[in-house]
Amino acid sequence: MMGRSPCCEKAHTNKGAWTKEEDDRLIAHIRAHGEGCWRSLPKAAGLLRCGKSCRLRWINYLRPDLKRGNFTEEEDQLIIKLHSLLGNKWSLIAGRLPGRTDNEIKNYWNTHIRRQLLSRGIDPASHRPLSEPVAADVTTISFAAVVKEEGMIGGGFGFKEENHQIKEERCPDLNLELRISPPYQDPSETLKSEGRRTTLCFSCSLGLQNSKNCSCSSNSSNSSSSSCSSGSDFLGFKSGVLD
DNA sequence: AATGGGACCAACCGCGGTTCA
């Protein structure tokens, strides 16, 4: 037989708010059998829900490691910082905030932070002052196409290169000025090994090592591995520089 | 007390990438 069996019988599934009994059943089942296999879970747990709905309920609401309650000031700042780097990549942002879900952060962003930034005169999409005129010499560079191919950083993420001009901080209390650059490398180290220069391709400098757009691999295997491994730490996702 | 509007948030929808038969 080709393919798989259907996900669930949509005609016999509940929708809408979860009841206490459904929650209890789901919790009990996952405690006994663990997460995963969402497709077969509803039937096994005696729930008239589709697996997708069960997964969502567990991840966003029932998981025991969830941190409930208000966001702290530190969390606020971290979300703003991560959003300025990642755009609407809520799952990636949630990955840096233990106990918070992507859905929770997304809702919090849309209801609180967005308004907060707007009230401060900051565009929540670009993280730049709303009053800032678009300079004639500004070159807008969009990574949407490249990044979409990688399935990592999607629409809404881009930056403006302003011909290397350094702008004055307009919101000294909130440093949102962002710069993307390859990780620092000691020039002496860089020029070592047969005098070869180690440079990162565009993909690796974005932290997208091993991507099909990676041109490092066209270099020697040594330089490829070294440059890409340093590239993987870009944005501090391994080093924890954002912490 | 009634009601209208805004805020909040849980849940749904649809899509793209991945996995499996």
Add this chain to the structure above:
DNA sequence: GTGAACCGCGGTTGGTCCCAT
């Protein structure tokens, strides 16, 4: 190799609560 289903994600919706009038 192919197509169907799974999985996870971001965007959106709709119900509920709260507050001002």
